Amino acid sequence: SPAADPEALRERAATALLTARDRTLALTGCVDDDELKAQHSPLMSPLVWDLAHVGNQEEIWLVREAGRRPALRPELDAMYDAFQHPRADRPALPLLSPDRARAYIADVREHALDVLDRAALKQAGGRGDALLGDAFVFGMIAQHEQQHDETMLATHQLRRGAAALTAADPPPAAVDPADLPCEVLVPGGPFVMGTSTEPWALDNERPAHLAGVPAFWLDTFPVTNAAYRRFIDDDGYRDPRWWSDAGWEHRQGAALEAPLFWQRDGDGWLRRRFGVVEPVPPHEPVMHVCWYEADAYARWAGRRLPTEAEWEKAARHDPDGGRSRRYPWGDADPGPQHANLGQRHLRPAPVGAYPDGASPLGVHQLIGDVWEWTASDFLPHPGFTAYPYKEYSEVFFGPQYKVLRGGAFGVDPVACRGTFRNWDHPIRRQIFSGFRTARDAEGVR
């Protein structure tokens, strides 16, 4: 639960940091040093840059800011500052070797845990003004590392060669999705969007405010590969009617024909997934599509992308009492029965696989599996204040970024909430992005 005593906060923070570090070391321990230093795509950093960057951010925020301790390696700040070096340029930097990067982040972690041990953690009660309130800054850094772990997972997906990652189990099977309606009516009226009480919510999720949303219909499930194939087979990629002007220009310039990682195989399609080539699974949510493709598909289907407020209302609104929940299934932290999160499986689950994660209105798989593109630009909630630094969110606000919601299979539960907001350029598709569609409910209240 959100409120907790200082010792419980300390425990939660330590566990979140440890969980993130285990994952970081696993993602960077399964390939050799040359692969860690290589540029697998100009869209991505070398894995060894992410490795040291998470430690450098931890040094800045936990050791220096929260601990008020002297800098350990201040000369590294510039090299691992994301704003000073575009991803494509990072392989040319004199980066720490993999061994030195591991030693650096382990040293930082020792100091950070010592800060955590001694910190006078307090319950901030809502918005944490002090970095230590609700152990916010520790949660922020654990989430930051998990976000880079997801980015490193995307780098693994782009990397060529034999598989390096394995998953413990396949995702659960679908439970009769055909028995469920294909869309759900979300009633109109205001709901509470965003949060002022979620202890580790980031600045862009704050504050809680009322958002008005007219009644609308929303897909019960994310759009599947089978449905998306019908768009391809109907020559959707060749018909400018379905595309926005900017989308059509991008489709032409980038020669888009299908989702990223798909390849034709006679009449069918194969996809490459972490080094394994397999037939495209028809019942999984479509993934690795850009915003322009999602927007075009929705128009072809006679529908549209949901706005961000619509998405959040479907995910959080409890029609029985009218309050907003932390997650579609309620206020409990995500468990394996609720959603496909945490890289437990190396793929989205088929639609219908998480009946226990459905919202009260009956919308499934809003959290987990794939990030969902929304129609909305990344903009501040009313009353937003940048915290604790402008470069987390504020510098990205504007029409050049579209919002994604819900979190993919590679998102850790600590970095995923009903209020969590992700964003990217509308041309990006190396991310684990899918979507669902909506339509207005004219005349329905």
Ligand code: AVJ
């Ligand atoms: C929230 C995923 C868009 O990766 O650019 C990582 C997260 N911010 N380091 C990004 C982030 C700073 C951010 N996204």
Ligand code: FE
């Ligand atoms: Fe970062």
